[in-house]
Amino acid sequence: MKFYIYLARELFCPLLGARLFYLKDGKVQDVFLEDELVEGFELELSARIEEAKGRSTPGTEGEEG
């Protein structure tokens, strides 16, 4: 979920948070990504992406060449 908030946080700045809606029981959970946690999240995301790239066949030229 953090992923979505991270995506939306600049678009809808200041950040409003997001709301998880569990259809099964109607439970609602508000989710926030506080400023101080952003950096950690970015590192984590970056690591995950690198990991995923690593598991793919090594690439050819980059987009910008």
Next chain:
Amino acid sequence: MKGDLFISASAGTGKTFAISERYVEIFEEAFRSGEEIDVGDVVAITFTRKAAGEMKERIVGMIGDRAGADPRWRDLLSSIPFAWIGTIDSFAGRILLEVGPSAGIDPGLRVAAASIYRPISRREALRGMVENEDLLEPLLKVSGLDRLLEALMIGEELYRGKILAARPAGSAEGGVPLHQDPVVAADLAEANGAFLSLFSAVDTARLGKMEREGVTDFSGVLLALRDLLVSRPEARRHLRGRFRYIIVDEFQDTDHLQTEIVDLLRGPDTRVVYVGDAKQSIYRFRGAEVEAFGRARTEVESSCGVVRTLDKNYRSHPRLLDFTNLFFSGIFRGGGPLGCAPVVPLPTDGVEAWEPRAKILFHREDEAMAAAVFIKSLVGRDFSFVERRSDGDGHVFLAGRRRRIYYRDFAILIRKLRGGTGDRYRQALQKMGIPCYVVGESGFFDLPEIKGLVSILSLLADPGNDLAAATALLSPAVGLDLQDLARLRFRGNFTDGEDGGRLRVGLIDCIPQMEEGDIAPGRMKRLLRYRDVFDRLMERRDLLKPSEILKEAAEGLDYEVRLAKIDPLRTKTANFRKLFEAAEALDEAAPTLREVVSRLDESSFEELAPASVESEETDAVKVMTVHQAKGLEFPVVIVAETSWSRPAGSPPFLFRREEGGEGEGEFVFTLLPKEKAEGGTVLFEMEEEEEMREAEEEKRTLYVATTRATDLLAITLTTPKTRGSRPWRDLLSGLVEADGGSGEAPKVGPAFEGIVEVVDCSAMYPSEGVPTRGEREPVTPDLALIDPIGLTHENLRISPTRLSEEGTNQGRPPGSMMEAEDDLADEEEEPLEPKDLGRLAHQILERLGEGGRTLASLGSAELPTRPLHLLAERFDDDELREVWAVLDRLKDHELVREIESAEEVRTEYQIIRPFGEDLLVGRVDKLFRDEEGAGGSSTSSSPTPPPPRRGASFR
């Protein structure tokens, strides 16, 4: 209404409402007295198409309210599409279309864009100068060739009616010499006569040329109508008095020709309603005459008409009005039609924060920085805004509303965006991480991101069009630089023709000749992809509509993703989306692709302003000129670049209106000679008058700028600069005490204490005082695994939400650009699990809130409707009922209700943002604008994804 009506309406006093109301009243009065009347009897002329649209909308609403039981109102409502509500040129065009053919006017005449008629004007002006040697000789004694050409061009475009109606100034006027040197005076008088003759010859030639090409310009339509009314008695008989009511909005910006047309059309029983505000007349540079407004008022008064002054302000916070009332009563001194009567605020209820709403943003030298620092210090804070409300009995009042300030609440208004001013502000704002948008620096179709894509239409219409090819290749669509383009051209030059000789091929055909290593591989790939898309479209270009071509090209080029990558602020993306909203208009523009292309920059698309002004997608500060802001309002306005100086140099000619015994008198025209005139001459008086009028105009531009604010006004100010005439700076200097050049922030002048506050931006740092967000404890669920799930083109797609499945990497090589995306986003790439009931629920909820749909209206366990979704077919009826049983329990859920009653709901809203070298793409299930955002520009959006992990959480 027995006589004419004159409505003087200061900024924010509900002018559009008053005009619409008057329009409807005309019918009300007629219905009451049993008079025959229909929409063809009433004309309402506005200044812009946008204003015409707003007015029409409001009138339709008012008529709709009355249409209930009365068939006359219902008939009126159904005939509104034929109503004469529009701009003056569309009005003139419609009359010409009706009566023109019988008077020999081409009914196919179309108003051409400046890019079409300007070259014609220039050519004809040059030709006129060459062919009229005898006229040129006296002219060259007082003016250079360049200056003469400039005068002819400016005259054609802005003052044609006035020049044609003018008489040349003689060597003396009323006993006063034109110039102190008798020789210069005589030469000038001769040149003035010669200029008017030359102008008339050039004008005739130009009109003939344009007529042969079947085009005209804005004033051409008006002139044609004027000529028709003046020179064709049968047309005049037919048209004069045909309209029983003529309503003219923005009359303060009306020019000589427009006034003349209204006068010619008016019959003995015609009633005219003049509406406007002398303080908002800011189109003098286009020939507007604010004096006509004053004259109209005097005439209405003397002919026993009614003069109304609207003085209740519906727009701004009362404290803000304290400022504008006080400040402008000093600026527009004296009463009369051009004076400034104070406006009265609306009553308030629950409005708090009565501190000054007008701020001076002081920065020693950098006004752009002052604006940026100020914005940064406010965004994210809670602020008390005002909101117009009605109590149900028709009483309007202002209610207070606390909410956070967003970037989109701000508009920076500048007098002129010239010489890189827009860039300077953009840079200052971006330096502080403030998303911003400079409005209308270029036309919509001139924006690189739009031009790059749209040029494929030109290219398909004519593959040899190298200009279009170069535009596309240099644009974000391909992203080549000039060096690459030169290389491409170079390769193309080696293509051999069939006869063995060199054959010049179009740029687009040079692409296959490129060799490896010519340009960077990434660009090469995009170049080849462009060629590929082009080839595919070329085969079917006659079968596809322009909008379909654009859509296919955008998809083939992965254009949206590209734009998001190069423009993190998303304004390019917003423009791109806007193009598609408007693309259908292209389909209707003309029958053939070639014609569509030729009409792209015509007036029919002028309304397409670059995205941002009203786009809630772009949370960005707007930077625009005062003229662009006319008619708009913003919560926070920063009037910036107040130390702008008027460029040196004078206009090429001057006019003076001669007061005649009857009517308005005629214009006296003179060129400006190289020799400066001294006091005691007509020329000197005319120059003085011109300067005085210019100064008056700048008071009005400042008035328009400051009155755009609803909640907060800020005005940037630097230490006084000495050089040049600085009209705004001089006007504003009265707000503060003279500072003696210390560089310290000035103090508020005694008259404005408690009304204006000085903010010292030189000493402020952006992070200072910005509140940290969120008082609640953050909840941070685990980040799901990221797995690569497939590849398209060179993009590796990664899903953040796939949990434990093994990667389905196809083994093809990835590029460095990646998209992490919700697995719902691309259903082709992840096979549907047929028993996934969560997904079914998700599909049902897709329609929730759209077009006001409630969950109950979508179905229930008793009436288990199946969503209109292909994949929904995979579920059987029992499963469908099971899902509905769960959804039924949610019908009264607070969140469901919130979505149902939301102002605006988007489903599967895609968000793209760059992440280092990669791109993150995600779709939010439901995005809705809640109550807080209701009522216009101050919108707030809550990203709210309902079934977040469909299966997992639902089961």
